[in-house]
Amino acid sequence: MTTVVPTSEEDPALAVVRFTAELSWADAGPEVAEGQVSRLCVEAQECMIQNRWLDLASLMLTSADVIFSKAPEKDLECAYTVICNLVKKPESLDQVHEMAELIATKVTQQPNDKPALRLKILFNLYNLLENPFSQFYVYMKALNLAVNGKVTEHVLLSFKMMDNFLKEWNLGVKDQRDLFLAVANILRENKGSAKDSFNFLVKYLATFSGEDASTTTEAKEEAVRAIVEFVKAPDMFQADLLDMPAIAQLEKDAKYAPVYQLLKIFLTQRLDAYLEFHSTNATLLESHGLVHEDNVAKMRLISLVDIGSEESGQIPYSLIKETLQIEDNEVESWVVKAITAKLIDCRIDQMNQVVIVSRCVDRAFGHHQWQALRTKLANWRGNISNVINTIQVNKITEDVTQGTQGLMIR
Template sequence: MEFILVMMIIDSMTKEYFKFLNKYLATFDGSADDADAIGAAKEEAAAAIIEFVKSSDLYQCDLLDMPAVAQLEKDEKYQPVYELLKIFLTQRLESYLAFQTANSTLLQGYGLVHEECITKMRLMSLLDLSGHCSGEIPYSAITKALEINDDEVEYWIVKAISSKILDCKVDQLNQLVIVSRHTARVFGMPQWQSLRSKLGVWRGNIANAINTIQANKVTEDGGQGMQGLMIR
């Protein structure tokens, strides 16, 4: 019981630390006025990346869009850390495994556990599949992307659902996963535009429904009026 409590406290502290780093890094806009200060934030940018990769609760972030993080791409010391972030946010398990083979010592140095990274990367790969499918993912695509056996597909689907990053139905007969919602790994301008478009469609549907109800009401009222005249 005490161990569980300690782990909950550590998890809460880790989340707060990531939030703090995220807010701090977001203060840099990449302007000329930030030139000196942003260069001094490289360590914090790398720390934010590592905390994101380590977390078993975080599957979405906007670190890639931050100038303070983007500067790491051309930094000799932190470039591999930036590459790791890109893999987790834009690529699949295969890319992580190749990176780990070439950078195992680096990952260990940052306290990253390979098995835990594989678990998270499998869920990230499932999100990537969900974002590129037309609402249906064949089991075969999941086994290939996650590098798992056929009988493991539903285990990972349940894991994604319990992590609240995926809503779907499983069609066992046709070996399909029918996705109704998934978490976007990166929430940038394209995601905002997509959300705006969906809201526009939703508002249009609501307006059409209201107009239909009002039209039916007018028709019913008119019919009742005519019926009253005929009775008289």
């Protein structure tokens, strides 16, 4: 099998045209193949002379696509590297984008044929582009290819650079939505990425803030999904969801109002409220894949945090038992579970049958929490100011004392 090796005797693009043409016409016999190869090489040369780079890319892609299932991956990667480098030729950004669009579209047409290689080609193309709009287009094509070709493991690492991508791309709201939802869907299928999937889904829902009702409606299914994922996650206890327009629209929705009510229970109420909800909505919970026993366990931890934040530093065992609806011998184990989950910092006083709490997490961080934080910061600033003033006064007193002592010595 021939490997493309660019030399000084022939332009790399012509070498690729010749290689792909010879391979694609190899079964037609020498007489036919020779004529077709010559024709394609002449056509390619004309494109290069006339600076018709888009036409050249189209010609090369057509031949390369024909041999994709025949040629070794090393040869294909080399050929497509040359093709992708054609985007450096045009001076117009519009022409560059048109060429990038052509290449990306052609590469993703058969996602099940060497999908990992196709993905590698797309990322090579991405790295050659300088226009943020074109980069974003190719990246989204890569995500779609990864999903359709079932090779999403190759794009997971790129999600860690999403903040940098967003700064570079400067996307509009619509493109942000498409990106966040695509990433959330990919992570959802990846084992161990439930929390990351939820975070990108929340980013998606956040883009609907300030939108009119008709636009927000399109996020209804994803809003329900976010609630279900939050409730289902055993290690997520905080979420700023209730005030989001995309979530809030469910409160008065004929179909999804109970789902909103469930979220409200998990963010603002205690176990007794959940048990009452379950008594009339057991079928609804099952339809969303929610397990009652898991929900009860999560609500017990949440309820413990709730009473910890409301009591004046001490929680009697009796109150924990009553609120969590557990036996006496289970109280300490549930407190330990809350500590392990980093929901509270506390000390268990077995002698006095109380739990002494020093810190509790906030279940939601809304207006009330911001006001409390503002008050704490103001107090902290006042305390620091008092300390500084005290230090300055003491320094002045010390300087005066030392000066007086000096005069006495003299």
